[in-house]
Amino acid sequence: MRNYKLSVLFLAALLAFASCRKSDDEEVVVTPKAPETINGEITTSRTLTADRQWILDGVVLVKNNAVLTVEPGTVVRAKIGTKAALVIDKGSKLIADGTVTKPIVFTSGKDAGSRTPGDWGGIILVGKAPTNRTTAVQVEGGVALTYGTDNVPTDNSGILRYVRIEYAGIGVNDSEINALTFYAVGSGTIVENVQTVYANDDAYEFFGGTVQCKNLIAYATADDDFDFDFGFNGSIQFALALRDPAFVDAADDGNGVECDNDKDGTDALPITQPKLSNLTLIGPNNATGTASRHAYGNRWRRGAKFIFNNSIILGNQKGGLNIESDKTANFYKAGDSQFKNNIVAAYGPSFLVTATTLTTAEMQTKALADGCVVLTDVNVGLKLNNPFNLLAPNFLPSTGSPALAGTWVATTNATSVTYRGAFGTTDWTAGWANWNAQNTKY
Template structure:
């Protein structure tokens, strides 16, 4: 009986500790072996094979070759593109190398922790910069909330393959696992930028985990509609948004990281999370699902130390969306969360935006509205004990296990209970 009681106490202790873990979590530093926070100094061998045009039959890329992605390369005709662990694919700077997986086709890029798949720039290490090449585009036939259930993206793609969306929640566009995408997001016209990983109408059978996107010239991860489970994602020093959700995306994102830096961002226009249901309201069918993002064990970090305010809010939530965050950390921002001024401060709207066991560290303001007259109501609403929000004022060096990316970074929070305080009056 005594042993049974001790076992129950031990199990309960483990559950409590697991529930109280904030930010990216694991017993070990899961970002350690497959990531690269210094891609500007990494050299790769010269390209030996060229990818161009269409891939219209099942094809495997071998780790024994270095591939050069030239121009718009389409995976079509329901073909499956398989990429072996350890394969390096370079996006061509001159021709804007871009890989597009058309609706009905698949990509199977399943790397390994010790042998990741790498998409990077073909420029020399001394010349690489954000926006050297296009990126990856993956289309599926999962639901979106546009009229007609079909969408297109404005990236000068071949019209035959520039379609996504449908009615298949279980749509399977393949696997991206232990994959790095570096220096993507090329500018392709006046005001138009490609995104590093553009996921549109992709369904829940698609596996997207352990993906690092570094130095994106635009948004890192973009989800247009679909139903997705995302985990172990990293966006590092993006110029645009780290994670952008729109067109009715139904997303669960967990154990993921965004690191912003004032020298690699678009001032005032770059956020960690940008959550909306539509770009233009008249294009959306509001009888369909609106964007709903559930974030668990997420760390959003601003490296800015000079208080110039070049990086604003960590999260922007627009009207007619739902967002919840639990067991997470927002650190170093002028604003933690900014609500669209069109969101009314009534129960119907605010009940869609929830926090549970979230820590705001070293931030100036916390939850505010673009319509400043709503701020007192927001302060009152989120001071309710049910949200369990804590606050601290620790520097990054004291807060994270290792925040220096010149070393081996470890963005898990230090286990120091004295760092935080529960202040409902914040």
């Protein structure tokens, strides 16, 4: 009798276990926890977990050497009407280390179908790396922090990897914040696989610093995709800009790259000189409905130096390489700046200059001697698969594309590859980038 009872109990336990166990084909549904709001100052380290959404209420400032960690797959939404922004002060860190299957998303608090550029501020990193400022500078956008006089090139502001920043660009005090702004951010910071979506100002702006970035996407930016100032001497390899023809800042030109030494074009040291390799900058290509302020692929001005190699300028409305100011032109003529092994397939003129010391003919002669290719038929000769499609783009070069040719030019902090532009045979945007954030339900 005892053995019989034990058998019955064992069978009942087995059946109970089986009834609770999901089959291999059945999805396990986990109910997320209620959203939680974060606001004010974060002065001790904390973690935003992926089991709930987090609501950014106003300006959230991480300070006092605190570390804000965001788990892979976490969604952070901005509370509408609060001019929300996430600001990381000097000494503190943001560890937003997502994965290709679990990207971290910072986005609008509005529902799918109703989001607009500028629904919230964006992310600001403030570091201690060098700039060319001799006195402290106020952070833009109305944020009450300063930067600029430290000198720690290897400073570390954290990790942003597999991160999307959507519908940012409103200022705290009505001065725009970029989707992602770097103030004196150092080379100890990891920035890889980041996408901005419909930024209402710049996608990425760098004020001084030495940060080294890889795999950046600027999708449908209002102003500049990549903007450099105040002695930036960091680097970017593998970056993409895709512009929406109908969307641009009505009061300012929207460029793939814009760069100044400073707003007055002084000789302040270090001279701004971004080291850029393997970028693909895609303009509107005069599509129907193209707004008037879409401008240049490259705009180098106000005494800046530049390194721009192994890249593609495609369909930019007003032109490809544009050099403004005698100082900037002289740096290019003397070889202090580089524009090598690039493909220029702009809609507007390939080369433009407003300096008195350089002509467009001289620019083109030098560019061709440095391995560049000029295409007047835009993408017909370039042969990228589907680069202008806003919802399902394909940036890979097809067989016979000149993007798969050329002699790669060594560039600071860049890894040698056998192609021009951001893509060879692998689409590194797959799985984590979002080309339809407007209709994504969070």
